[in-house]
Amino acid sequence: MGKVQKKTGKGRLDKYYKLAKEQGYRARSAFKLIQLNKKYAFLENARCTIDLCAAPGGWLQVASKYMPVNSVIIGVDLVPIKPIPRVVTFASDITTPQCRNLIRGELKDWKADVVLHDGAPNVGTAWIQDAYSQSELVLMSLKLAVEFLAKGGTFVTKVFRSVDYNNLIWVFNQLFGKVEATKPPSSRNVSAEIFVVCRDFLAPKVIDPKFLDPRHVFKDVATAEHAVDKGSSANNAQANVFQPEKKRRHRDGYADGDYTLHKTLSSAEFVRGPDPIAVLGTVNKISFTTEEEKEWLAMDITSPDIKANCDDLKVLGKGDFKALLKWRLALREELGLDNKTKDTEELTETVEITEEVDEEQQISEELERLNAEAAARTKRDRRRANEVKQRTIQRMQLQMTAPLDIGLEQMDMSLGGQDDIFDLGGTERSLQKQGGIATLIGEDGDLAEDSDEEEPEAENDEVLDSDEERERKMQGLEAELDGLYDAYQDRMRERDAKFKVMEARRNNSEREEWSGIQAKAGSDDGDASGEEGGWDKMQQAKDLGDSSADDSSDDENDSVVGNEVSAGSKRTRDARRDPSTSQVSKRARLITKLEEPKSSASVSKAAQVWFSQDVFAGLDGIDGVDEDDDDTAVEDEDMAVDEEEQWKDSASEGEDDFEVVPREPDDDVNMWNPEDENEDEVKQAKIQKLGLITPEAVTIAQQLVNRQITKTQLINDGFNRYSLNSKDGLPSWFLDDESKFYKPNLPITKEAVAALREKQRALDARPIKKVAEAKARKKFKAHQRLEKALKKAEGVNATADMSEREKAQQIEKVMRKGLSSGTKAKKDIKVVVAKGAHKGVKGRPKGVKGRYTMVDSRMKKELRAKKRVEKANKKRKKS
Ligand SMILES: C[S@@+](CC[C@H](N)C(=O)[O-])C[C@H]1O[C@@H](n2cnc3c(N)ncnc32)[C@H](O)[C@@H]1O
Numbered sequence: 001m002g003k004v005q006k007k008t009g010k011g012r013l014d015k016y017y018k019l020a021k022e023q024g025y026r027a028r029s030a031f032k033l034i035q036l037n038k039k040y041a042f043l044e045n046a047r048c049t050i051d052l053c054a055a056p057g058g059w060l061q062v063a064s065k066y067m068p069v070n071s072v073i074i075g076v077d078l079v080p081i082k083p084i085p086r087v088v089t090f091a092s093d094i095t096t097p098q099c100r101n102l103i104r105g106e107l108k109d110w111k112a113d114v115v116l117h118d119g120a121p122n123v124g125t126a127w128i129q130d131a132y133s134q135s136e137l138v139l140m141s142l143k144l145a146v147e148f149l150a151k152g153g154t155f156v157t158k159v160f161r162s163v164d165y166n167n168l169i170w171v172f173n174q175l176f177g178k179v180e181a182t183k184p185p186s187s188r189n190v191s192a193e194i195f196v197v198c199r200d201f202l203a204p205k206v207i208d209p210k211f212l213d214p215r216h217v218f219k220d221v222a223t224a225e226h227a228v229d230k231g232s233s234a235n236n237a238q239a240n241v242f243q244p245e246k247k248r249r250h251r252d253g254y255a256d257g258d259y260t261l262h263k264t265l266s267s268a269e270f271v272r273g274p275d276p277i278a279v280l281g282t283v284n285k286i287s288f289t290t291e292e293e294k295e296w297l298a299m300d301i302t303s304p305d306i307k308a309n310c311d312d313l314k315v316l317g318k319g320d321f322k323a324l325l326k327w328r329l330a331l332r333e334e335l336g337l338d339n340k341t342k343d344t345e346e347l348t349e350t351v352e353i354t355e356e357v358d359e360e361q362q363i364s365e366e367l368e369r370l371n372a373e374a375a376a377r378t379k380r381d382r383r384r385a386n387e388v389k390q391r392t393i394q395r396m397q398l399q400m401t402a403p404l405d406i407g408l409e410q411m412d413m414s415l416g417g418q419d420d421i422f423d424l425g426g427t428e429r430s431l432q433k434q435g436g437i438a439t440l441i442g443e444d445g446d447l448a449e450d451s452d453e454e455e456p457e458a459e460n461d462e463v464l465d466s467d468e469e470r471e472r473k474m475q476g477l478e479a480e481l482d483g484l485y486d487a488y489q490d491r492m493r494e495r496d497a498k499f500k501v502m503e504a505r506r507n508n509s510e511r512e513e514w515s516g517i518q519a520k521a522g523s524d525d526g527d528a529s530g531e532e533g534g535w536d537k538m539q540q541a542k543d544l545g546d547s548s549a550d551d552s553s554d555d556e557n558d559s560v561v562g563n564e565v566s567a568g569s570k571r572t573r574d575a576r577r578d579p580s581t582s583q584v585s586k587r588a589r590l591i592t593k594l595e596e597p598k599s600s601a602s603v604s605k606a607a608q609v610w611f612s613q614d615v616f617a618g619l620d621g622i623d624g625v626d627e628d629d630d631d632t633a634v635e636d637e638d639m640a641v642d643e644e645e646q647w648k649d650s651a652s653e654g655e656d657d658f659e660v661v662p663r664e665p666d667d668d669v670n671m672w673n674p675e676d677e678n679e680d681e682v683k684q685a686k687i688q689k690l691g692l693i694t695p696e697a698v699t700i701a702q703q704l705v706n707r708q709i710t711k712t713q714l715i716n717d718g719f720n721r722y723s724l725n726s727k728d729g730l731p732s733w734f735l736d737d738e739s740k741f742y743k744p745n746l747p748i749t750k751e752a753v754a755a756l757r758e759k760q761r762a763l764d765a766r767p768i769k770k771v772a773e774a775k776a777r778k779k780f781k782a783h784q785r786l787e788k789a790l791k792k793a794e795g796v797n798a799t800a801d802m803s804e805r806e807k808a809q810q811i812e813k814v815m816r817k818g819l820s821s822g823t824k825a826k827k828d829i830k831v832v833v834a835k836g837a838h839k840g841v842k843g844r845p846k847g848v849k850g851r852y853t854m855v856d857s858r859m860k861k862e863l864r865a866k867k868r869v870e871k872a873n874k875k876r877k878k879s
Pocket residue numbers: 026027029030052053054055056057058059060076077078079092093094095118119120121122123124125126130137
């Protein structure tokens with residue numbers, strides 16, 4: 001919303017007022033005509049203009065400025081207008097025949113191209129003489145306009161939005177080809193005035209006098225006015241009170257003769273009046289001006305809140321209005337307005353009480369209505385959210401977005417899934433939520449929200465319902481966001497080659513980096529909690545270890561361990577394929593190790609917990625980590641045979657004890673396997689080819705070489721919060737962003753940076769391919785030239801009819817040419833600026849030898865200025 005313009009006090013002196021002063025216009029209203037003319041351009045080609053209600057003459061000044069030099073301009077007003085060059089003015093009432101005669105006398109048989117009317121009753125010094133209302137004044141000016149306008153002419157009039165407005169517009173439309181209502185920027189927002197520009201006057205031969213007769217034009221309105229006003233505006237007023245947040249437009253226009261937007265009501269009227277609610281909805285302020293009212297102000301019941309509320313009713317809420325009504329009742333009681341009737345007359349008392357009861361009832365009815373509306377709004381919002389969901393699904397089906405699996409999954413879960421409870425955390429709330437969901441789901445499994453049946457009754461349910469709704473909306477939004485993000489990436493990929501390259505690089509680096517322990521994919525495990533690996537798993541393994549210490553033959557534990565080990569390990573897959581291999585025995589050995597505290601006796605408690613994570617289950621790398629530990633290795637070897645047998649046993653016992661879930665080959669992409677030779681080979685090949693390219697890598701390499709860290713330390717450091725970061729269920733845009741910033745901040749040393757810089761410098765020193773090619777070409781050509789010169793020299797030498805001296809001279813010349821660079825030096829062209837002594841000189845300027853070119857010092861600047869102006873003009877035309 002723009003700044004509120006003021007019509008009174010210093011607010012009047014706005015920028016147009018100042019501009020008018022600066023530019024010598026008599027009234028700021030001059031800018032209204034300037035802006036109207038800018039939009040409709042009716043003055044430039046007008047040869048005759050009549051300005052009705054023209055004092056003090058601002059519009060006349062504008063007309064005189066914008067119309068062609070020899071045009072006729074006539075100005076009429078109730079009050080005399082000070083002379084303006086090229087303008088004829090006279091004082092007359094435009095509603096009288098005398099005025100018409102005066103204009104006729106001035107125009108003779110001429111017709112006007114433009115008739116302007118900016119009249120307003122009660123404005124100017126002669127307001128007492130003005131018996132007409134604004135609308136009637138407009139109709140009178142139209143009467144004059146149709147008499148004096150030429151065919152195709154323009155009539156510009158000021159109209160106030162009132163009940164007559166539509167009737168006036170209807171009449172204009174009967175007489176003009178184009179009718180447009182507009183409010184120029186210089187017209188204050190607080191003013192109800194608008195301007196109607198009627199173009200293309202049809203000049204009918206006969207005009208029905210009823211069109212110009214106020215009694216006929218405004219007839220319908222006069223009769224309908226009360227019916228409409230009584231009903232709708234009273235309702236509106238009430239609605240204003242009880243729904244202050246909803247701005248109601250003045251669709252019925254302003255009350256006739258009342259063009260003010262700010263209305264003040266005396267507190268006495270409010271307190272004593274019969275319909276306080278209607279009053280509250282229509283006025284802006286309740287004032288305390290009389291002595292009695294001021295006394296009310298000082299009373300205890302008139303709290304500071306009430307005072308503040310009375311100051312600006314338009315900003316009040318429902319509660320404030322209720323407080324005001326209560327205050328009114330209390331004051332009435334205090335004043336004895338209600339008591340008096342009680343004491344004196346029984347009958348009147350009943351009437352008064354009824355009124356109070358009515359008010360209360362009215363309030364409660366309104367409140368009920370508001371509640372119903374709020375419920376309807378919630379329903380509408382819900383329907384909208386469903387629509388959004390539908391659209392998202394449709395877009396997905398139309399391949400407009402990438403599949404929004406995550407969003408949809410989440411949505412499904414939130415509809416009926418139990419897993420949602422885990423996501424939400426708090427048990428209490430989750431239980432409540434279950435109840436909520438239960439009420440939401442109908443017998444046939446349909447969601448209650450989809451049908452248009454009644455809302456949940458219990459308050460609790462409503463809260464849950466709205467919670468659920470909000471959550472679902474959030475998920476819908478997230479899904480949409482994901483889709484949009486994917487679409488954005490697709491677009492970027494299509495458009496921006498750079499983005500493509502960056503993405504490829506990122507993918508590459510992701511593949512090469514240690515990206516943490518990945519969750520098992522495709523697990524059909526019931527409690528698919530989002531977190532896998534990390535602390536939860538460690539804790540789980542720890543618990544497991546403890547329980548297995550108590551009861552190593554616990555079937556349940558077996559199956560859990562079996563599941564997790566199988567899902568987390570490539571080795572386990574191999575084992576399943578061929579359980580007789582030695583790898584299988586190793587796998588089985590590890591599993592047994594977890595179950596039997598005996599086998600892990602040599603490992604510390606912390607290490608035991610750490611390696612009890614499922615991801616280590618299939619990695620021989622664990623052994624690799626403890627490679628140096630000979631004891632453990634020997635122990636492992638000793639146990640291998642027993643464990644192999646156990647493995648076979650457990651495998652033969654059936655799937656209940658040990659279930660191996662096959663994993664997708666892709667799952668290994670991010671798995672770290674120190675014994676994966678291929679991975680190492682690829683990395684080594686890259687390092688061989690490019691060397692170490694990051695300062696972090698160089699730092700680590702240097703530290704390793706200098707024995708500042710050991711290999712084991714390095715591996716241990718690899719297990720950090722970044723590596724155990726679960727990515728499940730996270731939106732892709734978040735992961736993309738995280739991949740940029742959620743990285744370990746490895747230390748780098750000065751030496752590492754210096755080493756890399758040195759390497760970079762050496763690389764920079766190498767010429768790029770094109771330069772090398774150009775150099776080679778140059779060399780090749782020089783070689784060719786030399787060979788050619790040698791051949792020529794031989795030829796010269798072989799010539800018999802030349803003396804030795806001549807031969808020597810010729811050969812020297814040929815060889816010089818052969819050894820030269822082959823390019824002729826370009827002769828310089830001297831630039832002579834045509835200023836000072838050279839200005840206006842024709843032919844060669846004095847003192848200039850050789851090739852020259854004359855330039856004008858201003859040429860460039862002028863060309864640029866010209867272009868600038870052209871560009872600005874083009875822009876202006878477009879806008
Ligand atoms: C807003 S002023 C016009 C300002 C003018 N357009 C200007 O730019 O200076 C309205 C004028 O209408 C004039 N007016 C009101 N009723 C009139 C009538 N019946 N006949 C002639 N003039 C009238 C008032 O005297 C007043 O000067």
